[in-house]
Amino acid sequence: MSGPGTTVAAHDTVAAAVATPDRSQPFAALGLTADEFARIVSILGRRPTDAELAIYSVMWSEHCSYKSSRKHLRQFADKAPATDVLLAGIGQNAGVVDIGHGYAVTFKIESHNHPSYVEPFQGAATGVGGIVRDILAMGARPVAVMDALRFGPADAPDTHRVLPGVVSGISFYGNCLGLPNIGGELAFDPCYLGNPLVNALCVGVLRHEDLKLAAATGPGNQVVLFGSRTGPDGIGGASVLASASFGGAGEGAKRPSVQVGDPFMEKLLVECCLELYQAGLVVGIQDLGAAGVACATTELAAGGGTGMRVWLDQIPLRDASLGPAEILMSESQERMMAIVAPEHVPAFMAICAKWDVHATVIGEVTGSGRLEMTWHGAHVVDIPPGSAADEGPVYDRPVRRPDTQDALAADDPARLLRPSPASAGVGADLRADLMLLLGSPEGGDKTWVTEQYDRYVRGDTVLAMPHDSGLLRVDDSIGLGVALATDGNGRYCELDPYTGTQLALAEAYRNVAVSGARPLAVTNCLNFGSPEDPAVMWQFTEAVRGLADGCQQLGVPVTGGNVSFYNQTGNAPIQPTPVVGVLGVHDDVRRRVGSGFSRPDAAIVLLGETRAEFGGSLWAWLRHGHLGGMPPAADLNAERALADVLVAAAARELLTAAHDVSDGGLAIALAESCLAGGTGCTVALPADPATFLFSESAARAVVAVRPGAEPEFIAVCQQARVPTVRLGATGGSALVVSGLFSVPLDELREVHRGALPALFG
Amino acid sequence: MTARIGVVAFPGSLDDRDALRAVERAGATPVELWHGDPSLHQVDAVILPGGFSYGDYLRCGAIARFAPVMAEIIAAAAHDLPVLGICNGFQILCEAHLLPGALTRNQGRRFINRDVRIRIENNTSAWTNGYDAGDEITVVLKSGEGAYVADEPTVADLESRGQILGRYVDGNPNGSVAEIAGVVSAAGNVAGLMPHPEHAIDILTGPGAEGLGFFTSVLRTATGRISAGATSTGARSTGR
Numbered sequence A: 001m002s003g004p005g006t007t008v009a010a011h012d013t014v015a016a017a018v019a020t021p022d023r024s025q026p027f028a029a030l031g032l033t034a035d036e037f038a039r040i041v042s043i044l045g046r047r048p049t050d051a052e053l054a055i056y057s058v059m060w061s062e063h064c065s066y067k068s069s070r071k072h073l074r075q076f077a078d079k080a081p082a083t084d085v086l087l088a089g090i091g092q093n094a095g096v097v098d099i100g101h102g103y104a105v106t107f108k109i110e111s112h113n114h115p116s117y118v119e120p121f122q123g124a125a126t127g128v129g130g131i132v133r134d135i136l137a138m139g140a141r142p143v144a145v146m147d148a149l150r151f152g153p154a155d156a157p158d159t160h161r162v163l164p165g166v167v168s169g170i171s172f173y174g175n176c177l178g179l180p181n182i183g184g185e186l187a188f189d190p191c192y193l194g195n196p197l198v199n200a201l202c203v204g205v206l207r208h209e210d211l212k213l214a215a216a217t218g219p220g221n222q223v224v225l226f227g228s229r230t231g232p233d234g235i236g237g238a239s240v241l242a243s244a245s246f247g248g249a250g251e252g253a254k255r256p257s258v259q260v261g262d263p264f265m266e267k268l269l270v271e272c273c274l275e276l277y278q279a280g281l282v283v284g285i286q287d288l289g290a291a292g293v294a295c296a297t298t299e300l301a302a303g304g305g306t307g308m309r310v311w312l313d314q315i316p317l318r319d320a321s322l323g324p325a326e327i328l329m330s331e332s333q334e335r336m337m338a339i340v341a342p343e344h345v346p347a348f349m350a351i352c353a354k355w356d357v358h359a360t361v362i363g364e365v366t367g368s369g370r371l372e373m374t375w376h377g378a379h380v381v382d383i384p385p386g387s388a389a390d391e392g393p394v395y396d397r398p399v400r401r402p403d404t405q406d407a408l409a410a411d412d413p414a415r416l417l418r419p420s421p422a423s424a425g426v427g428a429d430l431r432a433d434l435m436l437l438l439g440s441p442e443g444g445d446k447t448w449v450t451e452q453y454d455r456y457v458r459g460d461t462v463l464a465m466p467h468d469s470g471l472l473r474v475d476d477s478i479g480l481g482v483a484l485a486t487d488g489n490g491r492y493c494e495l496d497p498y499t500g501t502q503l504a505l506a507e508a509y510r511n512v513a514v515s516g517a518r519p520l521a522v523t524n525c526l527n528f529g530s531p532e533d534p535a536v537m538w539q540f541t542e543a544v545r546g547l548a549d550g551c552q553q554l555g556v557p558v559t560g561g562n563v564s565f566y567n568q569t570g571n572a573p574i575q576p577t578p579v580v581g582v583l584g585v586h587d588d589v590r591r592r593v594g595s596g597f598s599r600p601d602a603a604i605v606l607l608g609e610t611r612a613e614f615g616g617s618l619w620a621w622l623r624h625g626h627l628g629g630m631p632p633a634a635d636l637n638a639e640r641a642l643a644d645v646l647v648a649a650a651a652r653e654l655l656t657a658a659h660d661v662s663d664g665g666l667a668i669a670l671a672e673s674c675l676a677g678g679t680g681c682t683v684a685l686p687a688d689p690a691t692f693l694f695s696e697s698a699a700r701a702v703v704a705v706r707p708g709a710e711p712e713f714i715a716v717c718q719q720a721r722v723p724t725v726r727l728g729a730t731g732g733s734a735l736v737v738s739g740l741f742s743v744p745l746d747e748l749r750e751v752h753r754g755a756l757p758a759l760f761g
Numbered sequence B: 001m002t003a004r005i006g007v008v009a010f011p012g013s014l015d016d017r018d019a020l021r022a023v024e025r026a027g028a029t030p031v032e033l034w035h036g037d038p039s040l041h042q043v044d045a046v047i048l049p050g051g052f053s054y055g056d057y058l059r060c061g062a063i064a065r066f067a068p069v070m071a072e073i074i075a076a077a078a079h080d081l082p083v084l085g086i087c088n089g090f091q092i093l094c095e096a097h098l099l100p101g102a103l104t105r106n107q108g109r110r111f112i113n114r115d116v117r118i119r120i121e122n123n124t125s126a127w128t129n130g131y132d133a134g135d136e137i138t139v140v141l142k143s144g145e146g147a148y149v150a151d152e153p154t155v156a157d158l159e160s161r162g163q164i165l166g167r168y169v170d171g172n173p174n175g176s177v178a179e180i181a182g183v184v185s186a187a188g189n190v191a192g193l194m195p196h197p198e199h200a201i202d203i204l205t206g207p208g209a210e211g212l213g214f215f216t217s218v219l220r221t222a223t224g225r226i227s228a229g230a231t232s233t234g235a236r237s238t239g240r
Helices: A004-010 A014-019 A034-044 A050-059 A070-078 A113-118 A120-136 A157-177 A237-241 A251-257 A263-278 A292-304 A324-329 A342-354 A385-389 A404-410 A426-438 A490-495 A497-514 A534-554 A618-624 A636-651 A665-677 A689-694 A710-719 A745-760 B016-026 B068-077 B088-095 B152-160 B213-227 B232-239
Strands: A086-088 A095-100 A103-111 A141-151 A181-188 A197-207 A222-227 A284-287 A307-311 A335-340 A359-366 A371-375 A378-383 A461-463 A470-475 A480-487 A518-527 A558-564 A577-586 A603-607 A655-660 A681-683 A701-705 A724-730 A734-737 A741-744 B004-009 B029-034 B045-048 B083-086 B102-104 B112-120 B136-143 B147-149 B164-168 B180-184 B190-193
Touching: A014 A378, A034 A050, A034 A378, A050 A292, A050 A324, A050 A378, A050 A385, A070 A534, A095 A480, A095 A518, A095 A558, A095 A577, A103 A120, A103 A470, A103 A480, A103 A518, A103 A558, A103 A577, A113 A120, A113 A157, A113 A197, A120 A141, A120 A157, A120 A197, A120 A263, A120 A284, A141 A157, A141 A263, A141 A470, A141 A480, A141 A577, A157 A181, A157 A197, A157 A263, A157 A745, A181 A470, A181 A480, A197 A480, A197 A518, A197 A577, A222 A263, A222 A292, A222 A342, A263 A335, A263 A342, A284 A292, A292 A307, A292 A324, A292 A335, A292 A359, A292 A371, A292 A385, A324 A378, A335 A342, A342 A359, A378 A385, A404 A490, A426 A618, A426 A665, A426 A689, A426 A741, A426 A745, A480 A497, A490 A497, A490 A577, A497 A518, A497 A534, A497 A577, A497 A636, A497 A655, A518 A534, A518 A636, A534 A558, A534 A577, A534 A636, A603 A636, A603 A710, A618 A665, A636 A655, A636 A701, A636 A710, A655 A665, A665 A681, A665 A689, A665 A701, A665 A734, A665 A745, A701 A710, A710 A724, A734 A745, A741 A745, B004 B016, B004 B213, B016 B029, B016 B213, B045 B068, B045 B088, B045 B213, B068 B083, B083 B088, B088 B102, B088 B190, B112 B180, B147 B180, B152 B180, B164 B190
Parallel strands: A141 A181, A307 A371, A518 A558, A681 A734, B004 B029, B004 B045, B045 B083, B083 B190
Antiparallel strands: A086 A095, A095 A103, A103 A197, A141 A197, A222 A335, A222 A359, A284 A335, A307 A359, A371 A378, A461 A470, A470 A480, A480 A577, A518 A577, A603 A701, A603 A724, A655 A701, A681 A724, A734 A741, B102 B147, B112 B136, B112 B164, B164 B180, B180 B190
16 A cells, blocks of 8 residues: 555646646546547646546536537426426426425436446446435435336347346345335337446425535535545446447446445435434535536535535545545445535534444535645645536537438338238237237336335335336325326337427326326436437437427426436447436325226226327337337327326226326227226227227327216316217226127236246246 | 334334334334334334345344344343334344244345235234234235245244244245244244235235234233233343
8 A cells, every 4th residue: 555645746736737738648538529628728727637637527528517418408498387386496416396285306317327238236226326315415305216227129138137137236226225116117129239228216305495405605614525435436437438339349348437336325324314404414415426526526616606625635435545536536326425514513423423424524615716625735626616517518519310210200100911800800810919019028017127126115105016107195194195107218209209209208297197196397318329420419409309398388397307328339329218207296195096997897988089100109019020100199288188187087086097008009008907906898999999909199098987977077078178988897807809809817917927027037 | 001112223224114104003102212222112012124224235134133222122022022023123033033043035036025915823922913813914025035944843843833923825925934924932922024014004005904913913912911010111121
């Protein structure tokens, strides 16, 4: 081990930077361009020190600075619908939504795609840990997580490395942390083989007055780093790993950039922070995620409009050989940074000690407007914090609609052979198609995954899998709750990113509404290929425009989110995959509506209009291997009317079940409702059966109406101008489509449940 | 005044709020106990809840059994204080040798969260006297190291002395020997159960309410002990 004296000598200082202006620096290896480096030199009026270069390289990385997306993301604010529910919005660690009765909810979804490919278990585990700390930093108690997962083909060898690792990583971290996993998604497509998507969502609850912001205010206040010690893990994760494409070989070289998670430490950190908040000891707080200490110090100082002095040598290390630049860039997990008034430091330390959380004063807030850092007395950083945190480069990347888009759109699925009512074997053909979809990894039961997650812990989970949204009780005495759903569909977005993104929004919005909750706010995780590819940028800009327009029409604001670029291997980007999360408020969770047919003799009604829309459908993909044409139309006014009906019907207790109709169409929806509730049904289809069973027209839901309530329910629908088709009734132990086919529930269950275990054991 | 039932919180306890809620739902007075506090605060029964007590990177419950509060519990258990370990609590009781056997990695090597049916085999214990023998109830299994193991003579003893509290029916989810879901001490006061009854107290947030019987049972036991003059205070004096 080198002693402090030799360590100082080994590291670059501000004085040395002034004295040796021409020393060459490895900016390119850290992911900065020559222009960006020149800009740093002009901001500082000299070359940066190694430590400063480390800060700028991570803070100006795509992952932290949103330099390619920022220009476009402004639409979320520019087109935001008028709302009075937002207590904090875009730019904070997470958006905060007022749900009434003095309660607020904060939620956010974030990607951990690249780390999860390199090291599936730790990559996914630390993805959960990171998003939980974002929620904690807002002053909230984290109360649940969800995960939206996408992998390569389910039978591909590498999927058998990645999927089990990702699922057990999420299971390990979330379960040890005591957060129920209340839902998410699981999808497969060849485009995700080298770029799986692991998007984790966390939701937290707080009282309005407990809201915390990331701002270092009050010169003289102390900067406290607490939680795990800093080690060499994840150095450069934001810049090197998350902001570059995979080359296709030699991924082992990136393994040291993946962090290692300790959920027990995170659990202690959660309880410790909540007790610190309760005691009123925290002026400002920030979690340490991507870009570690560099990010936390620059953002806190910039957020407070102040300066900060940091003694980097005070930071407790797991590896004593780390120098200033490495300490700044380390992404060691389970760390938080708080701003604490000097007189409160002893009480702050006492609470940390109670929870066995290591805490260290590493600096103080100043009025200088500079972020200054020393290493054993020598100045190694002296920068304006805003230049790193807020004033990173903004790129207007070239955008070009790909030439292949027209041909894709022209490949109309109308040409695909579908079972014709004129043919003698139509019933058997339709039955075979249903079983194909139901027994596929995409359409099959997801229990193999969800069974590895604790959905009961904390005792407030009202709905989780297999229902359309997760529903949590927030207040036991009044029944107030929140519902959450995430949705995305890469196939739809490949065909038309604008409409596809609106369909993702619409589906999540609908999934929240079927439980009886009123949709309130939106978060998003935008997963795309390289922004340096104009075709990808076109997909991205269309998706953002679609989401901003859609949120405006539905009256639900975007509260925050995350962009994940560079999801591509070589020149092949993933399908554009915006994942949209919608949060709703449920006035009384005792009136929740589940998706299962749980009792006989309830009328089954299909809400919404069914058209022959097979573009991007699960049926076209699985039955014909076809992806072409246009996705279903997104009619957001119809979505809004449908949601109004579902929320009103739940409040008046008119429904015994409600289920969103989406992937796989009505056929899959009916089968899932039968299986979820253990009751069969008999339905008659009014027109072309293949269209009614497998079309994926949006703005639809299938409901079971409480016996006796049918006239009242139909009146509610008519008033809202939501079309209704009475299909039949619940009952029996088979799914019966009159005159066409019937499948006993046992057979449905076996096929549905068998898909994933057959592949993954 | 109703019986006071304590729930111990270790730093990594997760289902402690649920256990407190179940105690309250049963009509008893919930009391929060802290792992580092060597006092049982005059409780009439103790629950060790589910979770990961100290992170459990070593072996589930291996460190927790040395917590200051455990010395008190071990002493009081010898004086008939009713003690229930649920999931991680069961692991801790085995590590503390208050119950025989051990819990090991699930047979399938994956964490399992599943609603399971168990049959109440012993309805005379402090925690199950409200059930009928042979009652089948639905509770929540959620564990990665839930496979109960014990050597053959121990299992034979448990069988012959009626110390098997409950057994999985409809299949063995985790490879537990003899489908054992829970066991009870020879005296009938210390019980361990792998699945969670506290998550089955309300149809709104669980698979039903059939787990509530554990908490109403112990309320009855504790109330009986109070009127007979026994309190945990007497037991505690021996623990000092």
